[in-house]
Amino acid sequence: MQRTTIARLPDAAVGWTLPRMEITTLGECRFSSPEKHFVSDNLRVPAVIRQSPEAPPDPSALAFELAGRREKLFFDPKTTRAGIVTCGGLCPGLNNVIRSAYLELTFGYGVKEVLGFRDGYRGLDPQRGLEPLVLTRELVDDIHKEGGTMLGTSRGPVDTGLAVDNLIRRGVNLLLCVGGDGTQRGAHELYVEASKRGHPLAVAGVPKTIDNDVQYVSRTFGYLTALEESRWVIDAAHTEAHSVENGISLVKLMGRHAGFIAAGATVASQDVNFCLIPEVPFQLEGPKGFLAALKTRVVQRRHAVIVVAEGAGQDLIPAGSGQRDASGNVKPQEIGGFLREQIEAHFKAEGVPMVFRYFDPSYQIRSRPANCGDAILCDQFARHAVHAAMAGKTGLVIGLLHDQFIHVPTALLAKGGKRVSPTDLLWQAVLASTGQPAVFG
Amino acid sequence: MQRTTIARLPDAAVGWTLPRMEITTLGECRFSSPEKHFVSDNLRVPAVIRQSPEAPPDPSALAFELAGRREKLFFDPKTTRAGIVTCGGLCPGLNNVIRSAYLELTFGYGVKEVLGFRDGYRGLDPQRGLEPLVLTRELVDDIHKEGGTMLGTSRGPVDTGLAVDNLIRRGVNLLLCVGGDGTQRGAHELYVEASKRGHPLAVAGVPKTIDNDVQYVSRTFGYLTALEESRWVIDAAHTEAHSVENGISLVKLMGRHAGFIAAGATVASQDVNFCLIPEVPFQLEGPKGFLAALKTRVVQRRHAVIVVAEGAGQDLIPAGSGQRDASGNVKPQEIGGFLREQIEAHFKAEGVPMVFRYFDPSYQIRSRPANCGDAILCDQFARHAVHAAMAGKTGLVIGLLHDQFIHVPTALLAKGGKRVSPTDLLWQAVLASTGQPAVFG
Amino acid sequence: MQRTTIARLPDAAVGWTLPRMEITTLGECRFSSPEKHFVSDNLRVPAVIRQSPEAPPDPSALAFELAGRREKLFFDPKTTRAGIVTCGGLCPGLNNVIRSAYLELTFGYGVKEVLGFRDGYRGLDPQRGLEPLVLTRELVDDIHKEGGTMLGTSRGPVDTGLAVDNLIRRGVNLLLCVGGDGTQRGAHELYVEASKRGHPLAVAGVPKTIDNDVQYVSRTFGYLTALEESRWVIDAAHTEAHSVENGISLVKLMGRHAGFIAAGATVASQDVNFCLIPEVPFQLEGPKGFLAALKTRVVQRRHAVIVVAEGAGQDLIPAGSGQRDASGNVKPQEIGGFLREQIEAHFKAEGVPMVFRYFDPSYQIRSRPANCGDAILCDQFARHAVHAAMAGKTGLVIGLLHDQFIHVPTALLAKGGKRVSPTDLLWQAVLASTGQPAVFG
């Protein structure tokens, strides 16, 4: 088994002749693709594309393999059995990914069988007794019209040894994992364990996070649908606030570490007056604090709409619980309830009557079917994951950088997420549409 | 001023020659309608229309004046100034009512001016300093495409004396009040006070409650839109519950005293497994209680969707707070949080793991623009209220019985609300679509 | 077999003791309903409910049996096989009717088997070789979330003899027919033929017409959904017209004989300037004709939106083709194209440049899933049809009058349709919202 780990890449000061950010492959590819159009294994997409006289193109800079169908396959489709598993919280488009992966595996490559493991990683654990579904055209035919995942999902890891036993026993050589950071780390361990045992297992990931905070993925699937639903709720929040004297509506949206949904929905709606995200700290108190700005707005304009990402202002909440969800992620503290208390206390102290409405629509947002922008994205993520795995590539997720689908080593993915930058377009557009100051406090 | 109060009607054992359920009028109508088609003042709609050999038609039974444009008007349009006010919580269609009332007053009758009083009854209080809007075609042109009320709203009463002072000073002879029970009682007092002072003031109400629980109104405006939004949330709840092992979604919908929204959304959705409403008491504990039935369902089918009206199960919640909202209505206790605790405790005690999701979308539902069914209804309620008031009728709300718009004396309205009957079509359809037992416990 | 045909009713001058508008029943009912709540066979709903001193209640006037579950059934559920068939053009809610009928038959009554005949009446013809579907809970589970009909549909009759052979051979005793006039006439013939052969066949119809023009049915299913979709198209038409100088948008909507969709969508939208329906003839030419009014509007306001029902203005189109569709209904002439030519010629002759846009969305409207208002209606129509047929009633369709579901003899239904009355609420609201004159010409 041939490996080109990425471990030594960061410190390798090498020229173009030695390609950068290589992907691990299971070995030499011996089978021919049944289709005609291919992407060469040699094509790279640089991580940084902006150029300046001061920083001319650097051939040794970080660059990624371009994703796509390869001419030579590692697996013989006729004897290959594939598996799909969806993990973690719901996100619009999960069923689209399942459907397109099934179609590409079956009609694009002609693999023998596609198994749908149920209830996330639990379905890999043979002790759970969750027999996987054998996917068929009929089973997947209309699933993309519904939200959720037809395979079921769950949080939390699986015993790697037991899972690999299961995959070997079922003859699965190709595993597509749709999930977040934790899922992809677990997927990587499955491949490592399988390779220890000499079982060729290509593990390809499709990054899933409604928060849109994956490094090297300019847009994760589900994000545009989440904006649509969020805007719909903001619209209600605006109507509520606008229809009474001194109406204040607070909408809590998803975003534990990154405010993409809050910021994107704010720009799309243009009805938001204050947008608070994890990347931009803010003060509540003081003459330039958030509460004073809110009061000024309400007194002047009789209403205000606030959007807050769930991970915003964590430093302001006194008693850090440090609770973790079943996936092991630290749960954000309840900023919504905290803000509500602070606002109500402040207006009471200031003697300004107001009518407060709280909106917490996360479960309504993440369970929707994918809109068109996301549906197309899911289709492409799924097919690229299949292409990579059929070529024997493993330990990777499909990325999307500069409008190009790429192969991202899972290990690299784990190093840190994408964030809203206060100097970037999106946040500048938030400031422009809300009219809020760049800094509270 | 000629009066025919309804006070003596219930005990009047009289024949047809003495019309039933008369409406108070301000006096003799002297002006001609500018339009051609009229409804006679003599037409009646009986409250009960089902007949049987055992109960032949009773000419002396309760019957209502048919609403509609009258040939003779009490007010001279050229010198009449009208006012509109919207009170209480939001409801889809408020702007449609305002718009159609304005159009009918202005283009249908040619009244001199239409004032929009702001922020509910507060706008009638001159001490608040809320100058009413002088409505124009441009102001109302697109308001029906948005939810909420362009006039603003509030809860709570107004000092009747001050309000009538204000109306007299502004020369308002015709006041349309859009609101619930409390609003209509307040409207009645305005008319009584004005008549004491000799100021001819026709007060006509459009009943507003998203709960659809007004007696003599078979469907209140906003109800169908509320169902649409509720179904959309139930759809998300179903997806969430369905995508995990033992997923339970609980959706709390509006309905303090009546379960029309919960029941209607359940039948429209067909994805609900348990529907709980105020009219049908239920037990939590015991082998035939709700919790046992829920557990059986979850164990057998791996998921469940529960819809609960906010006023359901009030007897089950220990510490009755008896809190009232600003309109003086007793606030229901938080059945959602209570049920959640009970369910979580029960499943823990039974050793059945489950994933719980709570949905509380009321503010998202009531703030939507009216759908077509409601838009047409609003148009007709508004125009009929204008017709009644222009003919000098007062102390009434527009009702809708057996597909006929009618005049309902406000005093009669106050006597009790409409309820879901467990023997009626709607609840039978709920039982059939959920498969839940007729009784829990 | 006991019959009470309706043939002699119109001339029967009888008192209340002889119930009016009786429904044919197959014979004495011997089995008990498995449920608890019933409707007595003696209850009647009068066709006319408005009363006046000049026209006191007439006990001998036209009245209908109230629909609903009966205590005694004619068929033994354990041995009864039911069939469902959907015929004619698509209409939102067909799948809801199929689903609720299946659920009521199976879970409400416990019938042995429910067959879904495919492709309309073609599926009854054994020579077509279309084996009916044996309906199951799984098959119908999600069908109400999609438009169209899962059974398929077609236009045109079936050979009555062959169809009855087929029903007898398959042991079908209860047939639910969902369709328009022609379908219900055909359904009646099936019952007549079956009774000639001594085969007890209860045929109950659910009236289906998106045009909402069925006598004794105040609202047909699909109508409210059609309004929603129509308003969405009118919104586009308004935007197109409004965004250019002298923009004219013409929207053709369904309505061969009745303008309910055109009128309802006009009132719901409030963006329409001219509404043309079959019931209100109009002149094109002359100083008070439609074309002159259109020109005046366009010159003054720079844009106009016209809604025309497909059956409007048939007298204006020169060469009557008299074409019929496969169901034998005379097809309306293409008023859309004709109006377009007339408008373009008129504006050219008058030297007024304009931009014309034509919208013909019928197939997009009728193929949608039912909205909530229609979903609930479908559920109730379906269950009432099942109740009637299980009680051995036949030759009827379910009607809806004064908010009451009733039994309407099919023969009565055939006598003429419901129409928009120019003096009624709906048309008055059209005139008020468009501002168009009551008469063109």
Next chain:
Amino acid sequence: MQRTTIARLPDAAVGWTLPRMEITTLGECRFSSPEKHFVSDNLRVPAVIRQSPEAPPDPSALAFELAGRREKLFFDPKTTRAGIVTCGGLCPGLNNVIRSAYLELTFGYGVKEVLGFRDGYRGLDPQRGLEPLVLTRELVDDIHKEGGTMLGTSRGPVDTGLAVDNLIRRGVNLLLCVGGDGTQRGAHELYVEASKRGHPLAVAGVPKTIDNDVQYVSRTFGYLTALEESRWVIDAAHTEAHSVENGISLVKLMGRHAGFIAAGATVASQDVNFCLIPEVPFQLEGPKGFLAALKTRVVQRRHAVIVVAEGAGQDLIPAGSGQRDASGNVKPQEIGGFLREQIEAHFKAEGVPMVFRYFDPSYQIRSRPANCGDAILCDQFARHAVHAAMAGKTGLVIGLLHDQFIHVPTALLAKGGKRVSPTDLLWQAVLASTGQPAVFG
């Protein structure tokens, strides 16, 4: 006035030291931006970013200026008057562009006045007498919630001399043109003419085409919204075809030269069986032609959904009309009607009965409000156009390449459009989801 035309660039074999694809600027920038975050004038985005050992990065390859706020402005905001004009057919998002441009000009830069020229280029012609709107916060407040353009639009050019007279007389120094190729060419001429007269006029374009076929713009605004509406129509088409025996639905979508909407909607929907676009020629006749494939599908599967871009198959239509629209673009022949005839004739000749439905929803699609993905894109296009113009850059449109907003010289834009490549992701996904052969014939 300093110019760096692009004319000599294609043949310039130059190194990085001489920046590529320079943008014309009106002269030296003397004023400071009121904001803090800037983009350097030196940053470039290369047109080609994929790298391979065979094609290492070429510092002299085509590269574009990165768009964004500049530190130094050419115009003094306090004395600058800006104009906005929208031209050509409707497209979702026009009002968003107007609104965001107004907000950026007014609140981001503090310009003196923003004029909205009405009805496209007609509004620049003083002889038309269309006084421009002076935009205000109130005027633009809710426009983004509606489709169309609040300024109005038209097709066709304006007399350049008259228009520049008008702009000079009104003191307009900055003109934002939202429109397609023709509009941008016209915009370029305005700048050329103004510079001849010594009037500093910065003309910045926002490329507008719902067809998404602009070179150097990876996604034009309105495209995602168009997909959403198109999918909604395809859904109806699928229901119609699926509900009858041998149902064939043909949906004609926008796309004169490029099939992005047809292809994108096909992938998003997954219900399409045949997708025909201008870039992929096809044969109708012959054993491998489209008609034979359609017949095979219909016979096997009983229904088929076809999506055709309006510019597809132009070579197949006999009598080329060569008609042009008011903008001078050659109008595509009516492929929809032509295909319909061919299909009907073929099935008749083959003796296969079928039911045909035709859908032509273009005006319904392009008149919608922008969805969230498009709303955010519009905001960014608009703000970047303002940034460029305030820095004195002219003769450019804002492009979007590799997720970066760039400055594209208008002259370059005119050289040819973007096309769907049959070897690219989108078309491969179409083939995979439809199952249609890569070639017909």
